[in-house]
Every structure is written in C-alpha cells, then in structure tokens.
Amino acid sequence: MNKDRCLKPATDEECKKAWLALQDTLDVIGGKWKLVLIAILRGGKLKFRELSREAEISPRILSKELKDLEINGLVTRTVLNTRPISVEYELTPYSQTLSEMIVSMHEWGKQHRQRFKEQ
Amino acid sequence: MNKDRCLKPATDEECKKAWLALQDTLDVIGGKWKLVLIAILRGGKLKFRELSREAEISPRILSKELKDLEINGLVTRTVLNTRPISVEYELTPYSQTLSEMIVSMHEWGKQHRQRFKEQ
DNA sequence: CAGGATCCCAACCGATACTG
DNA sequence: CAGTATCGGTTGGGATCCTG
Numbered sequence: 001m002n003k004d005r006c007l008k009p010a011t012d013e014e015c016k017k018a019w020l021a022l023q024d025t026l027d028v029i030g031g032k033w034k035l036v037l038i039a040i041l042r043g044g045k046l047k048f049r050e051l052s053r054e055a056e057i058s059p060r061i062l063s064k065e066l067k068d069l070e071i072n073g074l075v076t077r078t079v080l081n082t083r084p085i086s087v088e089y090e091l092t093p094y095s096q097t098l099s100e101m102i103v104s105m106h107e108w109g110k111q112h113r114q115r116f117k118e119q
Numbered sequence: 120m121n122k123d124r125c126l127k128p129a130t131d132e133e134c135k136k137a138w139l140a141l142q143d144t145l146d147v148i149g150g151k152w153k154l155v156l157i158a159i160l161r162g163g164k165l166k167f168r169e170l171s172r173e174a175e176i177s178p179r180i181l182s183k184e185l186k187d188l189e190i191n192g193l194v195t196r197t198v199l200n201t202r203p204i205s206v207e208y209e210l211t212p213y214s215q216t217l218s219e220m221i222v223s224m225h226e227w228g229k230q231h232r233q234r235f236k237e238q
Numbered sequence: 239c240a241g242g243a244t245c246c247c248a249a250c251c252g253a254t255a256c257t258g
Numbered sequence: 259c260a261g262t263a264t265c266g267g268t269t270g271g272g273a274t275c276c277t278g
Contacts, residue, residue, distance in 0.1 A: 021228030022154055022221070028231065030149050032271080035141055048240055058272055063241050073235065084239045084278085094234075101227045102141070104220040109140030111216070112147065116192065151251080167260055177252055182261055203258090203259045 028072050029098065033057060033065045038074065038095065038102075045090035074098070147191050148217065152176060152184045157193065157214065157221075164209035193217070 029035055033055070040046070040054050052062050066089055069075040074095040078088045148154055152174070159165070159173050171181050185208060188194040193214040197207045 018225055018229075019155070019158060021232055022158075022225050023228070024232055025224040025228035026149060026154070028228075030145060035145070036138070039138060039141075058274095059241060060243090060273090061271060064270095072231070079240095082239085086239055087241090097227065097230070101220075101223040104223040105144040106137055106140050108217065108220045109142070109144035109147075110137075112191070113140055113143055115213075177254090178261060179253090179263085180251060198260095201259085205259055206261090 025101070028068075028074075029101075031065075033061065034069065035102070037062075037065055037069065038091065038098065041075065041089060041091045045088045047086050047088055049086075051089060144220070147187075147193075148220075150184075152180065153188065154221070156181075156184055156188065157210065157217065160194065160208060160210045164207045166205050166207055168205075170208060 029038070036055055036057075037051065040051065046054065048059075048062065048066075051057075051066075052059055055062070057065070066075060066077065070077055073092055076090050076092055078090070080086045080088060148157070155174055155176075156170070159170065165173065167178075167181070167185075170176075170185075171178055174181070176184070185194060185196065189196055192211055195209050195211055197209070199205045199207060
C-alpha cells in the first residue's frame with residue numbers, strides 16, 4: 001500500500017506505520033472477548049471465577065484473554081493471601097485511554113444498526 | 120451483563136444494546152482484511168484483480184470480504200460491459216461515516232505502540 | 239479457587255485449479 | 259478477468275478434567 005491510498009497525505013513510510021497502528025488496535029481490543037471483559041471490569045475489580053461467570057467464558061479462554069490484556073497494560077492481576085488463593089483482576093488507569101475509541105465504535109455501531117437492521 | 124457494568128449509567132436494556140452495537144462494529148470492520156480493503160479503496164475505485172494484487176489477498180478471501188462490505192453498504196460493485204467482463208469496486212459515501220472511528224483507532228494504536236514497543 | 243492440559247470442533251485463511 | 263471449488267493448514271474457542 002502506498003501513500004496515495006492513505007488516510008491523509010503522507011509519505012509511504014508514514015502510511016505504512018498508520019496502518020500498522022490500526023492493526024495493533026484490532027489486535028489489542030479485537031476478537032470475541034476483549035471488549036466484553038473490559039466492559040465488565042469497568043464495574044470494578046473481580047476475581048477470576050466471578051469474571052468467568054459474569055462473562056460466561058470458559059477458564060481456558062479467560063486465562064488467555066486476561067494475559068493478553070495484562071501484557072498490553074490494560075489489566076492488573078493481584079494474587080490475594082487467602083486460602084485457597086484468589087486472584088483479582090482490575091482495569092488500569094491506562095485502560096481509560098480506550099474510552100474515546102470505544103465511544104466512537106459504539107456510536108458507529110448504533111447508527112449502523114439503525115440503518116440496516118430492524119429498528 | 121447488567122447496567123452497573125455499562126459504559127454510562129443506563130438501564131439493563133440500554134446497556135445490552137450498547138454492547139451489541141460494539142459487537143456489530145467489530146463484525147463490520149474487524150478481522151484481517153476489512154480495514155485494509157477500505158484503506159486501499161480510499162485511493163479510488165479498483166477492479167477485482169487490481170485489488171487482489173494491491174492487498175496481496177487471494178481471490179477466494181477477497182470475494183468474501185467484498186461481499187461482506189457490500190452487504191454493509193460500504194462498497195459498491197459495478198459490472199462493466201467489457202470483454203472479458205470486469206468489475207469495479209468503490210467506496211460508498213456511507214463509508215465516510217467510518218472516518219471518525221478509524222481516526223480514533225489509529226490514534227490509539229499509535230500511542231499504544233509508542234508506549235509499548237520500540238519507539 | 240486459579241488456571242493449565244487435553245481433546246475436539248468450527249471458523250478462518252492461503253494456494254491452486256478451474257469455469258463462464 | 260471475475261469468481262467459485264477444493265483442499266489443507268492454522269487459529270480460536272468450548273468442555274472437561276486435573277493439580278497446586
């Protein structure tokens with residue numbers, strides 16, 4: 001893809017970076033579960049099991065998704081000194097930076113649904 | 120998911136709709152190719168083969184992706200009276216409504232990359 | 239309780255060949 | 259040229275069981 005097909009006038013190099021950035025975003029919040037988990041955690045910290053029940057997601061997938069979110073700095077994992085142990089997951093302040101984008105996606109999806117499906 | 124875990128204060132019903140809308144958005148522009156194709160077509164209409172070469176995507180996938188985009192009103196398909204026939208694909212005016220969201224996603228991805236990867 | 243291991247199924251994607 | 263058919267590999271996700 002060259003610069004002539006880019007969002008705004010730019011060099012080829014800048015254009016390539018722009019689309020890599022978009023791809024990054026989709027990697028971080030795309031897929032079936034990431035946004036759902038973020039949504040749920042907006043309501044406050046939850047333990048692994050609670051999160052699993054709330055989202056109706058199997059432990060294997062939940063574990064993987066939470067790792068991804070943690071790697072990307074969106075969620076913190078805290079092991080509690082209980083017996084048996086329990087682990088709390090919580091959104092980071094950094095996750096707030098997603099808000100504007102999430103709102104954009106929500107707004108677009110809403111108007112799209114009105115336009116195309118039964119209103 | 121109930122309203123207490125929603126983006127803004129709302130009824131359970133509103134909350135459910137909000138997350139359906141987000142899911143809609145991901146369905147429409149998520150995945151590996153949708154945004155790439157939209158990006159490329161921003162530069163102007165292209166024929167099937169040109170698009171295939173530009174995006175480096177196999178015909179089978181391209182065909183499917185274009186159908187999806189057409190169904191969602193983002194792309195028009197025009198058969199030309201040539202021999203052999205050729206088909207042009209072009210973004211619709213409606214596709215412009217994606218701009219704000221795409222910019223949001225781009226901005227977030229850019230700052231995320233700066234924050235986490237080699238700058 | 240947290241979460242890894244295993245097994246299995248479905249969706250996705252790429253390459254290639256083929257038809258109108 | 260446009261697009262479908264076929265096949266095969268890869269990824270993602272669900273269910274269940276198991277261990278620290």
